[in-house]
Amino acid sequence: MSSSIPMNRTRKRQGFLAVFILPFGLLFTLFYILPILYAMWQSTRVVERDGTFGAAREVFGGLTQYQNVFSNTEFWESIGRVLMFGAVQVPVMLGLALLLALLLDSPLVKGRRFFRLAYFAPYAVPGVIAAIMWGFLFSPNLSPFDWVMTNVDFMSPTLVLWAIAIVVTWVYTGYNMIIIYSSLLAIPQDIFEAARLDGAGQVRIAWSIKIPLVVPSLVLTTIFSIIGTLQLLTEPQVFKTFSTAVNSTYTPNLAVYAASSIPDYSLAAAMSVVLAVATFILSFSVLKFTQRKAD
Amino acid sequence: MRTSRAVSVALLAALATASVAACSSDSTESSSTGGSETVAACEPSGEDVVNLSFTSWIPGIEDAVAKWNEQNPDIQVAVQTGPNGNSGTYQNFFNQLKAGNAPDLGQIEYDALASFRVQGGLQNIGGCDVVQEAQPEFIDWTWDQVSFGEEGNAYAIPQDTGPMALFYRADLFEEAGIAVPVTWDEYAEAAEKIDAEGGKITNFSTADINQFAGFAWQNGASWFEADDEGWTVNITGAETEEVGAYWQDLIERDLVASYPAWTDEWNNAYNSSEVWTWVSAVWGANTIQDGAPDTAGNWAVAPMPQWDSAAPASGNWGGSSIAVFTGTDYPYEAAKFATWLNTSEESLTILADTANIYPATLDGINLPTLQSGVDFYGGQVIWDVFAQAANQVPANFTWGPTMTDTYASISDGFKQVVTGNSTVSEALTAGEESTVSTMNSQSIPVKE
Numbered sequence: 001m002s003s004s005i006p007m008n009r010t011r012k013r014q015g016f017l018a019v020f021i022l023p024f025g026l027l028f029t030l031f032y033i034l035p036i037l038y039a040m041w042q043s044t045r046v047v048e049r050d051g052t053f054g055a056a057r058e059v060f061g062g063l064t065q066y067q068n069v070f071s072n073t074e075f076w077e078s079i080g081r082v083l084m085f086g087a088v089q090v091p092v093m094l095g096l097a098l099l100l101a102l103l104l105d106s107p108l109v110k111g112r113r114f115f116r117l118a119y120f121a122p123y124a125v126p127g128v129i130a131a132i133m134w135g136f137l138f139s140p141n142l143s144p145f146d147w148v149m150t151n152v153d154f155m156s157p158t159l160v161l162w163a164i165a166i167v168v169t170w171v172y173t174g175y176n177m178i179i180i181y182s183s184l185l186a187i188p189q190d191i192f193e194a195a196r197l198d199g200a201g202q203v204r205i206a207w208s209i210k211i212p213l214v215v216p217s218l219v220l221t222t223i224f225s226i227i228g229t230l231q232l233l234t235e236p237q238v239f240k241t242f243s244t245a246v247n248s249t250y251t252p253n254l255a256v257y258a259a260s261s262i263p264d265y266s267l268a269a270a271m272s273v274v275l276a277v278a279t280f281i282l283s284f285s286v287l288k289f290t291q292r293k294a295d
Numbered sequence: 296m297r298t299s300r301a302v303s304v305a306l307l308a309a310l311a312t313a314s315v316a317a318c319s320s321d322s323t324e325s326s327s328t329g330g331s332e333t334v335a336a337c338e339p340s341g342e343d344v345v346n347l348s349f350t351s352w353i354p355g356i357e358d359a360v361a362k363w364n365e366q367n368p369d370i371q372v373a374v375q376t377g378p379n380g381n382s383g384t385y386q387n388f389f390n391q392l393k394a395g396n397a398p399d400l401g402q403i404e405y406d407a408l409a410s411f412r413v414q415g416g417l418q419n420i421g422g423c424d425v426v427q428e429a430q431p432e433f434i435d436w437t438w439d440q441v442s443f444g445e446e447g448n449a450y451a452i453p454q455d456t457g458p459m460a461l462f463y464r465a466d467l468f469e470e471a472g473i474a475v476p477v478t479w480d481e482y483a484e485a486a487e488k489i490d491a492e493g494g495k496i497t498n499f500s501t502a503d504i505n506q507f508a509g510f511a512w513q514n515g516a517s518w519f520e521a522d523d524e525g526w527t528v529n530i531t532g533a534e535t536e537e538v539g540a541y542w543q544d545l546i547e548r549d550l551v552a553s554y555p556a557w558t559d560e561w562n563n564a565y566n567s568s569e570v571w572t573w574v575s576a577v578w579g580a581n582t583i584q585d586g587a588p589d590t591a592g593n594w595a596v597a598p599m600p601q602w603d604s605a606a607p608a609s610g611n612w613g614g615s616s617i618a619v620f621t622g623t624d625y626p627y628e629a630a631k632f633a634t635w636l637n638t639s640e641e642s643l644t645i646l647a648d649t650a651n652i653y654p655a656t657l658d659g660i661n662l663p664t665l666q667s668g669v670d671f672y673g674g675q676v677i678w679d680v681f682a683q684a685a686n687q688v689p690a691n692f693t694w695g696p697t698m699t700d701t702y703a704s705i706s707d708g709f710k711q712v713v714t715g716n717s718t719v720s721e722a723l724t725a726g727e728e729s730t731v732s733t734m735n736s737q738s739i740p741v742k743e
Contacts (some may be wrong), residue, residue, distance in 0.1 A: 028336060049738045052521050053443070055415050056737070141560050157714055225316065242555055244501050244714055247707035262700045263389040263414065 031219040038274075043270035058266075065270035075271060076251040079230075079278065081161065082251050086229035094221055096169070097176035098214070100205050105184045116181070120174040122280045127171065129239035134167045139242065147231035163243075164235045172228070176221045178250045183217040184210055214236075219290045233257070319604035337423035337627050345628045347372045347399035349617075350388070354377040355649025359642045363635060370628045372400075377442075380615075385699065389669075391415045392620065399623040400633060403451060405440040406505055406613040406694040406701040409521075409620065412443070412450055413696040414741055418619040421449040423630040432638055436690040437655040439656050441616050443521065445521035450618060452633040453655035455646070457576030458684035459509050462583060464571045465595035465673060467494070475597050477591060479541060489571055497572045498564060501709035504702040504726075506575070507542075508609035510694045511535040512603055519695040525740030528695065530727040537602075539719035546712060546719075551638055553713035559652040562586035574599060576612035577681040584671045591597040592670065596677040598684060609684035611692070612657065660685070697733045704729035 046061030058145060100119055103109055122130065137143050138154040154163040189211065195205050233253040240246040240254075248256040252275050260268035324397040347359065349372050373691060375398070377384045385407055391397040392414060394548040402412060412416050420426050426449050430438060437453035442579070461476075468475055468485075469493050476482040486496035499504055508518065516534035529535075545551045552570055554561040564570045566587040584595060597607050619626055635661040636642050638656055646652035647664050654662065660682045668674040695701055708722025734741050 047736075047738050049413075051524060052525055052740060053412055056413065136559075139560050155717070181328055241502075241558055242560070244553065244555060244710040247710055248703040249707070258700075258703055260385045260739070261389070261703075263386075263393070264736060265393065266731070267736065272705055 004107055024226040025279050042266055043273050045266045047266070050199045065266050066274070068108055068267055069270045069274050072255075072271075075255050078249050078252045078255050079275075082229050082232055085161055085165060085232070089168060090225045090269045092165075092220065093169045093173050093225065094176060094218060095153060096173050098180055098211070098218065100173070101180040101214075102210060104181055105210065106202055106204065106206070116178075117277060122171050122173075123175040125171065127234035128238055130171050130236045131167055134163070134170070135242045138163055146254075155239075155245060157245040160239060160243050160245040162204070164232070164239060166172060167235050168228075168232070172189065172225070177224070180214050180217050186212050215290075219287065222251055222290075224273065225287055226283055226286060227279055230275060230282070298576075308735060312664075320603050324363055334636075337420060337426075337630065339522065339627050340625050343369065344427065345370045345625050346402060347625060347629055349351070349374045349400040349631060349632075350377060350384065350398045351402035352376055352384055352653065353402065353650050355645060358649065359636060359645045362641055363632060365421055367632075370632060372632055380407055381699070381702065385410075388389045388416070388620075389414065394552075397620040397622055399620065399629045400627060401521075401618055401620060402454075403618045404613060405453075406508075406698050407578040408440065408451060408616065408618070409443070409519075409694050409696040410698055414595070414739065415645035416533060416618075416620055417450040418621050418623060418626050418629075419448055419450060420452075420619050420630040420633075421447050421628055423449075423627055425627075425631045425634045426452065426582075430639055431633045432656045432658065434655055434657055434685065435614075437614070437691065438691075440694075446491060451616035452630070452637050453614075453616045455578075455614050455652040456655050456685055456688070457509075457578060457611050458653065458681045458688055459513070459574060459576050459610040459612050460581060460677075460680045460684050461597045462573045462575055462594055463597060464568065464590065464593055466593040467568065467571050476600050477598075478604050479600045479602055483541070483545060483550070487543060487548075487557065490550050494568070495552040495564075495570050496545075496550060497574065497710075498552040498554050498561060498570050499542060499713060500714055501553065501706055502556045503612075504705045504709070506612050507538070507705070508692075509576070509612035510542075510574070510620045512689060513599060513608050514538050515608070515689055517692050518701075521693060521696075525742045526695065526734065527726055528730055530730065530733070531601070531723050536720060539723055543712070554563050554710075566590060576614075577614060577678075577684075578651045580669070580677060581651045592673050594672050595675055596672060596676060596680045607687055608689060609687040611688045614653075616655075653678075653685070675704045695730060695734075696739055697737065700733040701726055701730045719730060 043054045043065050044060060044062065045058045046064050048057045048059050049055060065109060104112055104116055104119075109115070109240070124131075136147065138149060140149040140153065153159065191209060192205060195209055200208070232251040234235055236246050236254055237257075238251045240248070240250070248258045256268050256271045256275070259271060339735070347370065351374060353376075356376065357374055359373050364371050377387065380403065384402070388397060388401055388403075388411070392411075408417070429452070431729060433453050438449075441451040441453055442448050443450070461612075463475060467489075471488065473488050474481070474738045476485045482496070489496045511518070511534060514534040514537060516529075516532055516538070517678065518528070518530045518532075518535070520529070524574050546553070552564055552582070554564050562585075563584065565573070566589050568590065573583065575582070580596075582592075598607065601607055617636060619629040619633065623629055636653070640662065641653070642664055643656070643659055644664050647654065647659075647662055653659070653665075659665075660678075665678040665682075666676065668676050703724055705726035708717060708725050709719070711717035712719055712722055731741050
C-alpha cells in the first residue's frame with residue numbers, strides 16, 4: 001500500500017511529460033528523423049530499365065551509390081574546397097566576433113545598444129539578398145567601388161572563394177558575436193571586482209578572465225560554423241551566375257543539388273549521407289579535442 | 296526520467312519503421328505504373344466539369360488560359376507560372392513526379408522531353424483524336440521532337456520554335472563601315488575590326504549550352520541518336536568540333552567578351568554598346584529590348600552567318616511544347632486544351648504578342664501580328680528573317696535523355712575555357728564522358 005502512492009505519482013508525472021514532449025517529438029520525427037531515414041533508404045536504391053525508353057524501376061543496390069560517391073572526384077574536390085574555406089574563414093570570423101563582443105562588454109564603449117543591433121543586422125538580411133548585393137559590389141562594371149574592382153577581380157578563379165568568405169563573414173559575425181556576448185554577460189561581476197582590486201586593467205581582464213570563461217561558447221560557435229561551412233549553398237549558388245569560376249559542383253551541397261536535378265535522387269541521397277557523416281565526425285572531433293584541452 | 300526516455304525512443308523507432316515500410320510500398324507502386332509505353336486509350340472522362348492544373352513560365356500565358364476558360368466552362372484550367380525550365384521548374388516537375396503530385400500539364404522545352412520520358416513522366420497522347428487531327432498542322436521537325444520519330448505516338452504538343460538569326464547593331468556597323476557578315480569567316484573578320492574599334496563582336500556564353508548546340512545544329516551535327524537498341528552519344532563529332540574550334544579561336548584572340556550571361560553585367564555590356572551582335576533565337580528579340588533599352592531603334596536582324604553560303608542553314612535555340620504528365624486523370628481533356636493552346640489563332644496571337652513566341656504550326660507564320668515592323672529594330676519586320684530561318688533548320692537533331700547533366704558539365708568546361716584553363720574541345724569531350732556515365736548510372740543503354 002505504502003509504495004503504491006509514489007508509483008502512481010511517477011506514472012502521472014510521466015503522463016504529463018509525454019504530453020509536453022509530444023508536439024516536439026511529433027514535429028521532430030516528421031521533419032527531421034523521417035527525412036534522414038528516407039535519405040538513407042533512398043541511397044541504397046539503383047535504377048534498372050529495359051530498352052531505350054524503358055520504364056525505370058528502383059531496386060535495392062546495396063552500397064553501389066556509396067561506391068559512386070567515393071569515386072566521384074568532383075565531390076571530394078568540393079569537400080576539400082570548403083575545408084580550406086573553413087580553415088581560414090571560421091577563425092577570422094570568430095576572432096572578429098570575439099573582439100566585437102569584448103568591445104561591447106567593456107565599460108569604455110558608449111552606445112552599446114546601437115552597436116549590438118548594428119553588428120547583428122546583417123544576419124537579418126536573407127542569404128540570397130546578401131549574396132546578390134555583394135555580387136554587385138564585386139562586379140567590375142557595376143560596383144560603386146569600380147576603381148578597386150577593376151584592379152582586383154573578386155570573381156576570378158583564385159579569389160572567388162574568398163569573395164564568398166567575405167559575404168559569409170559579413171552575415172554571420174554578428175550572430176556569433178551575440179552568442180559570445182551573452183555568455184560574457186553571464187560572468188558574475190564579483191570576479192571583475194576582485195581582478196580590479198588586484199590591479200588588472202581592461203585588457204588584462206579581457207585576456208585572463210573573459211576569454212577563458214567564454215571558451216564554451218567559442219566551442220559552440222566553432223561547431224555551428226563548421227556545420228555551416230560544409231553546408232554552404234546559397235552564396236555559391238548565387239555567385240554561380242555572376243562568376244565563371246563557380247561551377248555546378250563547387251561545394252558539396254551544390255554537387256548534391258546537381259545530382260538531384262539529373263534527376264539521380266539515389267546518388268544525391270548517398271552524397272548527403274556521406275556529407276552528414278563527415279560533418280558529424282568533424283564536429284565531434286573538435287568537441288573532443290577542446291574538451292581534452294580543457295581537462 | 297529514464298523510463299520516459301526509453302518510452303519515447305521506442306515510440307520513435309516504431310514510428311520510423313512504420314514510415315519506412317510505407318515509403319517502400321509506395322515506391323514499388325509508383326515505379327510499376329511509371330512510364331506507360333503503349334498508346335493509351337484517350338476518352339473523355341464523362342465528368343460535368345473537369346479541373347486541370349498547368350505549370351508554365353511563358354509571360355502572358357495566363358491571358359491565353361483565361362480565354363480558354365471563358366470558352367470552355369466544362370474544362371477549367373488553373374495555370375501556375377514559375378522560373379523557366381532549367382532555372383527550377385524542371386527540378387520541380389521531377390520532384391512532383393516522384394512525389395506523385397505533378398500537375399496535369401507542363402511546359403517542357405524540346406531538349407528536356409527525352410529526360411522526362413525516360414523518367415516515365417510523359418503521357419502518350421498519340422491516341423487522342425484531337426491530337427491526331429492536329430498533327431498535320433505542325434512543322435515536321437517539331438512533330439519529330441514530340442513523337443521521338445515514332446509513328447502514332449505523341450508525348451507533347453509543340454508550341455514554338457527558336458529559329459536563330461543574327462541580331463546586330465546596324466548603327467555601329469554602318470558608322471565603322473563594316474559589312475554585315477554573311478558567313479562565319481566574315482563574322483571573324485568583322486570581329487577583328489570591331490575589336491579595333493574598342494568593342495566586342497559578341498559575348499561567348501558559358502551558361503547557354505543550348506545556344507552552342509544551336510550553332511552545331513546549323514552545321515549538321517546531331518548530339519544523340521536513339522533506336523531500339525539504345526542511345527548513341529556524339530557530342531564530339533566533326534561538325535561540332537568545327538564549331539568548337541571556331542569559337543576557341545575567337546576566345547583565344549580575345550575577340551569576344553565573356554560576361555556571365557543573363558546578369559545585369561551582361562545587359563550592361565549590350566546597353567553600353569560594348570557588345571555589337573548576338574546570334575540568338577527569335578525570342579531573343581524580347582531579351583535585347585528589356586536588357587538594352589538605351590539602344591532602341593539601333594538594332595536589326597540578319598540571317599545567321601553561314602558555313603557554306605551555297606547551302607544556307609539555320610540553327611535552333613529553344614522552343615517548347617506542352618506535355619501531359621502521367622498520373623493525370625484527364626488525358627483527353629488535357630490534350631484537347633494543349634492542342635487548342637498551340638494551334639488556335641487567338642491563343643497563338645496572345646503568345647506572340649506577349650512573349651515573342653514563334654508558333655510551331657505551318658500556318659503560324661501568317662499570323663497578322665507577325666507581319667508588322669518592330670520599332671526597337673528600326674521598324675524592320677524581323678519575323679521575315681525568322682520565317683526564312685525556320686525553313687532552314689536541319690530536321691535530324693536529337694536531344695539526349697540526361698540534358699541537365701550534359702549542359703551542366705559542358706558549362707563547367709566552358710567556364711574553364713573563358714578563363715584560359717581549358718579548350719572548347721576538352722569541354723566537349725568531358726561533357727560527352729559525363730553524359731555517358733550519367734546514362735549508365737540511370738541504366739539507360741548506351742551504344743559504343
